[in-house]
Amino acid sequence: xxxxxxAATAGFAKRFAGEPDGLxxxxxxxxxxxxxTDYNDGFVLPFAIDRRTVxxxxxxxxxxxxxxxxxSDEIVEISLDELTPDILSGWSAYPLGVAWALGEFxxxxxTEPGFDVYIVxxxxxxxxxxxxxxxxxxxxxxxxxVWALGFDRxxxxxxxxxxxxxxVGAPTGIMDQSASLLxxxxxxxxxxxxSLESEVIPLGFDxxxxxxxxxxxxxxxxxxxxxxxxxxxxCELGARLLGVDSLRDLGVVDLAxxxxxxxxxxxxxxxxxxxxxxxxxxxxxxxxxxxxxxxGALLDASHTSMRDDFEISVPELDxxxxxxxxxxxxxxxxxxxxxxxxxIALTPHELIPTVTAAVRSAFADAGFAAPDTFVVRAANGAxxxx
Ligand code: GAF
Numbered sequence: 001x002x003x004x005x006x007a008a009t010a011g012f013a014k015r016f017a018g019e020p021d022g023l024x025x026x027x028x029x030x031x032x033x034x035x036x037t038d039y040n041d042g043f044v045l046p047f048a049i050d051r052r053t054v055x056x057x058x059x060x061x062x063x064x065x066x067x068x069x070x071x072s073d074e075i076v077e078i079s080l081d082e083l084t085p086d087i088l089s090g091w092s093a094y095p096l097g098v099a100w101a102l103g104e105f106x107x108x109x110x111t112e113p114g115f116d117v118y119i120v121x122x123x124x125x126x127x128x129x130x131x132x133x134x135x136x137x138x139x140x141x142x143x144x145x146v147w148a149l150g151f152d153r154x155x156x157x158x159x160x161x162x163x164x165x166x167x168v169g170a171p172t173g174i175m176d177q178s179a180s181l182l183x184x185x186x187x188x189x190x191x192x193x194x195s196l197e198s199e200v201i202p203l204g205f206d207x208x209x210x211x212x213x214x215x216x217x218x219x220x221x222x223x224x225x226x227x228x229x230x231x232x233x234x235c236e237l238g239a240r241l242l243g244v245d246s247l248r249d250l251g252v253v254d255l256a257x258x259x260x261x262x263x264x265x266x267x268x269x270x271x272x273x274x275x276x277x278x279x280x281x282x283x284x285x286x287x288x289x290x291x292x293x294x295x296g297a298l299l300d301a302s303h304t305s306m307r308d309d310f311e312i313s314v315p316e317l318d319x320x321x322x323x324x325x326x327x328x329x330x331x332x333x334x335x336x337x338x339x340x341x342x343x344i345a346l347t348p349h350e351l352i353p354t355v356t357a358a359v360r361s362a363f364a365d366a367g368f369a370a371p372d373t374f375v376v377r378a379a380n381g382a383x384x385x386x
Pocket of ligand 1: 036
């Protein structure tokens with residue numbers, strides 16, 4: 001039993017004075033490439049990471065739901081009869097939102113038993129590594145088992161996304177929950193966000209002597225406010241003005257026409273999405289044909305596009321990328337929704353201390369708060385523990 005498993009079992013016993021029906025877990029994710037493409041029906045290439053949320057969950061004989069976690073002293077209680085997204089708030093909106101969203105996808109919520117759930121996690125919060133999708137996915141697989149719903153993983157990803165959109169209020173896409181549910185060890189998930197078809201792409205980092213270093217800038221961000229929604233709105237505006245259902249329907253050949261028809265800002269938002277979709281396809285091809293050491297330039301180009309065209313980077317992320325590259329990383333980019341969070345640096349194993357020291361010293365010189373740095377490995381997706 002892992003330390004998180006033991007903590008989940010002990011926490012459940014302490015808060016609810018009983019034993020759970022079982023333990024379920026789901027990982028956070030890092031996105032290798034393909035940013036702000038998911039809600040444009042495009043391509044993404046994330047992977048599930050070796051940081052997980054574990055939940056202990058037990059069905060009850062009545063209709064009550066109680067949720068508790070290691071990150072809060074409160075126990076939130078609600079009856080399944082009262083569960084609507086509008087009354088949910090705070091951290092409990094993630095697990096409770098999933099219970100509600102399962103009903104929207106056809107689970108017979110009116111007749112299901114309530115449940116107690118206790119949540120622990122070592123996915124850093126606010127680092128852009130999808131601590132929220134990890135909670136949603138763990139609860140989704142657990143209730144799918146306990147309520148015997150029989151939903152497949154693609155559907156559970158859509159359930160998690162609906163919970164995030166309606167209960168949490170963040171207008172996010174399908175990438176994070178898909179990575180958390182579909183991830184496999186040492187591989188990335190190549191997802192077509194239009195068809196929801198996915199393919200597992202071996203990363204080959206070990207064989208190439210490479211690591212993926214996370215540089216968490218500690219600059220906090222939230223996708224339920226401001227910038228994320230405005231970028232999404234720009235993309236929708238661009239698609240409408242260009243006469244397509246979504247930006248997925250456009251390719252690099254359409255950029256000249258886009259430049260003529262759109263104002264400068266909308267054009268740059270559109271250009272990011274079009275070129276980022278192409279970079280995802282190029283990254284998958286390069287991984288297959290030449291291996292991971294050859295994808296550095298694509299990571300760099302992705303960052304430049306997010307900094308200059310999509311304008312979702314911050315000075316800390318830009319500095320992390322420049323310092324990591326300068327110290328020997330093969331490629332680096334901000335990852336996730338932006339406006340804070342983390343950067344990734346594809347780094348030869350033996351250079352991890354050098355790159356880490358260079359980033360730390362650059363942050364100190366710039367007067368920025370010290371970042372957190374750690375390596376992540378691609379791990380399996382959500383499931384029952386043990
Ligand atoms: C956040 C969202 F949750 C994802 O859906 C995705 O849009 C990402 O930002 C940007 O690529 O993680």
